[in-house]
Amino acid sequence: MAIKILLGVLLTGVVIAGFGFPMSAAPQTWYELPVIPGLEDKARIIFFHVPTAWLSVVAFITSMLYAIQYLRKREAIDDIKSSAAAGLGFMFCILATLTGAVWAKFNWGSYWNWDPRETSIFVLLLIYGAYFSLRSAVEVEEKRATLASVYSIIAAVTSPFFIFIMPRIMTGLHPGAKGDPEGAGPVIEFKMSPNMRVIFFTSLIAFTLLFYWMFTLRVRAARLEAHHHSGG
Amino acid sequence: MDFLAQHQLYIVMIIVLAIWLGLYLYLFRLDRRLKKLEERSQK
Amino acid sequence: MSATEMTPARFLRSVIAIFLKDWRSELRTRYAISALLMFVVTTIAIILFSLGSEGASADALAGMLWVVIFFGAMSGLSRTFVMEEERGTTLTLQLIAPASAVFFGKLLFNLVLVLGLNIVTVLLYAGFITGFVIRNVPVFLVTILLGSFGFAAAATVIAAIIARANTRGTLYPVLSFPIMLPLLLTVINATRLASEGAFFQEAAGEFQILISYIVVVVVISYMLFEYIWKD
Numbered sequence: 001m002a003i004k005i006l007l008g009v010l011l012t013g014v015v016i017a018g019f020g021f022p023m024s025a026a027p028q029t030w031y032e033l034p035v036i037p038g039l040e041d042k043a044r045i046i047f048f049h050v051p052t053a054w055l056s057v058v059a060f061i062t063s064m065l066y067a068i069q070y071l072r073k074r075e076a077i078d079d080i081k082s083s084a085a086a087g088l089g090f091m092f093c094i095l096a097t098l099t100g101a102v103w104a105k106f107n108w109g110s111y112w113n114w115d116p117r118e119t120s121i122f123v124l125l126l127i128y129g130a131y132f133s134l135r136s137a138v139e140v141e142e143k144r145a146t147l148a149s150v151y152s153i154i155a156a157v158t159s160p161f162f163i164f165i166m167p168r169i170m171t172g173l174h175p176g177a178k179g180d181p182e183g184a185g186p187v188i189e190f191k192m193s194p195n196m197r198v199i200f201f202t203s204l205i206a207f208t209l210l211f212y213w214m215f216t217l218r219v220r221a222a223r224l225e226a227h228h229h230s231g232g
Numbered sequence: 233m234d235f236l237a238q239h240q241l242y243i244v245m246i247i248v249l250a251i252w253l254g255l256y257l258y259l260f261r262l263d264r265r266l267k268k269l270e271e272r273s274q275k
Numbered sequence: 276m277s278a279t280e281m282t283p284a285r286f287l288r289s290v291i292a293i294f295l296k297d298w299r300s301e302l303r304t305r306y307a308i309s310a311l312l313m314f315v316v317t318t319i320a321i322i323l324f325s326l327g328s329e330g331a332s333a334d335a336l337a338g339m340l341w342v343v344i345f346f347g348a349m350s351g352l353s354r355t356f357v358m359e360e361e362r363g364t365t366l367t368l369q370l371i372a373p374a375s376a377v378f379f380g381k382l383l384f385n386l387v388l389v390l391g392l393n394i395v396t397v398l399l400y401a402g403f404i405t406g407f408v409i410r411n412v413p414v415f416l417v418t419i420l421l422g423s424f425g426f427a428a429a430a431t432v433i434a435a436i437i438a439r440a441n442t443r444g445t446l447y448p449v450l451s452f453p454i455m456l457p458l459l460l461t462v463i464n465a466t467r468l469a470s471e472g473a474f475f476q477e478a479a480g481e482f483q484i485l486i487s488y489i490v491v492v493v494v495i496s497y498m499l500f501e502y503i504w505k506d
Contacts (some may be wrong), residue, residue, distance in 0.1 A: 008256055015249050071502055097313035126451045147436050150499045154454060156497050161457035220266050227273055
């Protein structure tokens with residue numbers, strides 16, 4: 001219960017701060033955000049875009065972990081969890097792709113450019129799509145769960161390759177791509193001021209809590225459904 | 233019209249806030265309904 | 276050595292036996308030789324016609340070669356499992372051979388199939404599509420070899436997964452593409468390097484990625500195959 005209240009407070013705060021805090025060239029007070037030349041107000045989207053992208057990856061990993069558990073223990077609940085996480089991940093992935101495209105339009109001129117990070121989120125989208133296509137194509141529950149689990153593991157194992165391949169192939173628009181100093185992360189490039197960083201990390205935490213809550217809700221609903229089916 | 237143009241950002245903020253609070257309340261209600269269903273199926 | 280012990284020699288023999296079974300079946304029906312080759316010929320012809328007299332840049336041509344190879348793989352590499360389902364022989368195979376032998380046997384079959392197919396594809400492509408020039412042939416050959424390995428590895432495990440599903444035909448590329456994408460990107464890049472005439476050292480990075488991809492996919496497929504195969 002406390003988590004939900006906390007989530008409510010945090011995310012509300014993030015929205016207000018993220019949008020409400022004025023930007024000024026030379027921030028004086030704690031609630032003024034620095035202006036990033038070229039971006040100005042549009043930079044605010046980072047408070048929302050990055051967390052959704054982050055969550056779509058977290059959800060993917062969660063789904064894979066439950067997939068492994070399912071294969072090991074063969075308990076239906078693990079597949080329910082794996083599927084629930086994937087469903088949320090899919091949703092957040094779509095949001096991440098869309099917010100990313102909007103950001104790209106403001107920042108670099110066009111909605112899509114096939115830069116490494118954009119391509120990665122698109123591939124993640126494809127993986128989620130493939131996962132659910134597979135699930136819908138198998139009718140027997142146990143087989144469906146098994147095959148879906150296997151696929152999510154295979155996908156999870158082959159995706160890290162992108163981390164190594166992408167930078168070799170193209171220069172990226174995203175900070176942190178080829179041509180950028182080694183070790184520079186995607187966000188650090190931004191050189192966020194301390195108060196921006198607070199908002200950002202709070203947003204990250206709040207979104208994660210949101211994900212956790214939605215995940216438990218989905219699992220509970222699926223559990224009830226399964227209960228009903230088997231004669232509750 | 234001028235007012236809207238000047239304070240665009242705050243309009244966006246209100247909209248996002250409204251969407252978020254709506255979602256939040258929806259999830260809350262869902263949570264409570266699930267809890268009731270769970271208690272019923274326990275019996 | 277008891278009669279039921281699975282020694283390495285026995286295992287290898289099972290693998291080869293499964294490979295030969297599929298191979299002989301293939302020779303009988305000649306599906307690969309007729310349908311698959313026609314597919315490749317048709318695809319290359321379509322590309323030729325769409326390019327017209329304009330042609331395309333060397334990079335684009337390097338990429339397109341692998342488009343043809345990808346769809347060729349999608350057409351042909353699922354057969355090895357789907358045909359077992361269609362003929363109703365899956366259960367028999369499950370009983371008489373250990374799961375991993377089935378996996379390696381069919382992997383071997385797909386490997387031979389895709390290598391043969393790709394060689395023909397490359398010959399046709401290089402022969403008919405002007406503008407496709409390879410300046411560093413050894414790099415290109417290694418790319419084709421490793422690429423074929425990679426395709427065979429990924430395609431085999433996905434084929435096993437979809438063999439039991441409903442919409443097999445369309446599901447196969449949908450599931451395969453995200454898994455094969457790292458392979459595709461690397462192999463297209465390597466082909467581009469070969470086409471430009473880069474030195475072997477420059478392409479070595481791509482080859483490393485290809486080899487690790489192959490190893491990773493084969494290992495994970497081997498570990499998961501039992502779950503896919505057994506009911």
